[in-house]
Amino acid sequence: MDKIGLYVHWPYCSRICPYCDFNIYKNKSENEEALIEAILVDMRYWREQSGARELVSIHFGGGTPSLLSAKNLKRIISLAQELWTATTDLEIGMEANPNNVSVENLLEWRGAGIERVSIGVQSFHSDVLKFLGRDHDGQQARGAIEEAVKIMPRVSADLIYGWTLDGTRQSCANWQEDLDAVLALGVTHISAYQLTIEKDTAFGYATRRGIEKAVDNDLSADLYELGLDVLTKAGFTQYEVSNFARTDAARSRHNRVYWQGLDYIGVGPGAHGRLTNDGVRTATICALKPDTxxxxxxxxxxxxxxxxxxSGEDWGQEYLLMxxxxxxxxxxxxYQELSGTQLNADTLNTYIDAGLLQLENDTLRATPSGRLVLDRLSHELLLG
Ligand SMILES: C[S@@+](CC[C@H](N)C(=O)[O-])C[C@H]1O[C@@H](n2cnc3c(N)ncnc32)[C@H](O)[C@@H]1O
Ligand code: SF4
Structure with missing residues (x-):
């Protein structure tokens, strides 16, 4: 039976962070039941389209799915397990904002079936959290992880690096403090994201007015390398550009579905999906606004x-980029089977010689230096 993942997008947030360009809306808790009903109907439709499949992951993303009631989380999880055949190590994960993480909520989420939470810590420095528009401080971030590791089998923390606050660029020492803090709390997975300035966000508008919110490329590369070094020395493996795990079991199996080009169903406003039937792969997007x-x-x-x-070309490109x-x-x-073309051998050899790519039999990998410039590297490979 072919494998499949399920992504559930919960689009509401209690406040909108100035860097975020996900499909998000100010929370209206009175809308929860109606939107949940719609998601449940949508899931049944997708079961008809996918046929019987082995369900490898359910991921609640957002937005802020940790605003959802445990009862509704459970309804979605139960229906997913009814519609598809759960694999023995089904991952059931949820993104959680620190100020929703309490002992009571953790126990309820666990009771609903959640076994992995990724907590949006971003930083342990309260001034930085304020600048990032977060509604938690450093102490709440610490408290959330401390409680979560006691109750959830798997806990991940998201961190953001590479900001410029009131003209002061993040120092390596500041980034090291965040890394040391998260390591001391005993999480088994860390996502370290470089702050990206997205066009239609408050940070995007400010940057266009000449107010720097992120660091330059050179400092960003130094911070990336510091993160890689500190986390590797602490026993974590970088298994994806921004993702580090202490053990294989701690890795995100849902993200692996995306990165390996497997199929996934997306339900909820704006959710993306990929479905392959009889060799034809479709890319789907749900209506963006909750009401629509x-x-x-x-x-x-x-x-x-x-x-x-x-098209074969699109499919091959996506496979390579991911x-x-x-x-x-x-x-x-x-890659050749999907796209019908081969990568240009000269371009490939140039990057292998430059130490950015590595070829071992049929497997092409980016080296740690290659991962630092991955977007440019992938696009140049695709251009030939
Ligand atoms: C889908 S978001 C939602 C998680 C959750 N609502 C929260 O904010 O804690 C997942 C993660 O993406 C990261 N992220 C979102 N926008 C980003 C940006 N512009 N630059 C870097 N990281 C970003 C943050 O670390 C965030 O925790
Ligand atoms: S970062 Fe998280 S809480 Fe902030 S707006 Fe984006 S999804 Fe919502």
């Missing part, structure tokens, strides 16, 4: 707004 999504489900029995059949992010790399034969 609900109306769409009521009218059509599903929330899908966009459904594109991927696959080079992970240390497992890609199979060149698989």
């Amino acid at each position: 999504y609900r109306e769409h489900v009521a009218e059509h029995g599903h929330g899908m707004d966009v459904c594109d059949v991927l 696959g080079l992010r992970i240390t497992e790399g890609i199979s060149l034969a698989r």
Whole structure:
């Protein structure tokens, strides 16, 4: 049976962070039940489209899914297990904001079936958290992880580095303090994201007005290398550009579904999906706004707004772009099978000689230096 992952997008947040360009809306708790009903209907539609599959992961992302009631988390998890065949080590993960993480909530989430939480810590410095528009401080971030590691089998922390606050760029010493703090708390997985300035966000507008919110490329590379060094020395393995795990079991199996180019269903406003049937792969996007999504489900029995059949070229490109992010790399034969073309041998050899790529039999991988410039590297490989 082919494998499949389920992504559930919960689009509401209690406040909107100035750097974030996800599909998010100010929380309206009165809308929860109606949106959940629509998501449940949508899931049934997707079961018809996917047929029987082995379910490897359920991921609640957002937005802020930790605002959801445990009862509704459980309804979604139970229906998913009814519709698809759960694999023996089914991952059930949720993104959680620190100020939703309490002993009471953790126990309820655990009771609903959640076994992995990724906590959006971002920083342990309260001034930085304020600058990032977060509604928690450093002490709450610490407290959330301390409680979570006691109750959840798997806990991950998200950190953001590479900011410029009131003209002062993040120092290596400051980043080291965040890394030391998270390591001391005993998480088994860390996602370290470089602050990206997205166009239509408060940080994007400020940057266009000349107010720097992020650091330059040179400092960013130094911070990246510091993170890699500190986490590696602490026994973590970088298995993807921004993701580090202490053990194989701690890795995110849901993200692996994306990176390996497997199929996943996306439900909830704006959720993306990929489904392959009889060798044809489609890319789907649900209606973006919560109200539109609900109306769409009521009218059509599903929330899908966009459904594109991927050409072999698109499919191959996506496989390469995703696959080079992970240390497992890609199979060149698989790339050729999907795209119908081979990568340009001269370009490939240039980057291998420069130490940015590594070729071992059929497997192409980015080296640690290659991962630092991965976007440019992948695009140049695809351009030939
Ligand atoms: C989908 S977000 C939502 C998680 C959750 N709502 C929270 O904020 O804690 C997952 C993670 O992406 C990261 N992220 C979001 N926007 C980012 C940006 N512009 N630059 C870097 N990291 C970002 C943050 O670390 C965040 O925790
Ligand atoms: S970072 Fe998280 S809490 Fe902040 S707006 Fe984005 S999804 Fe919402």
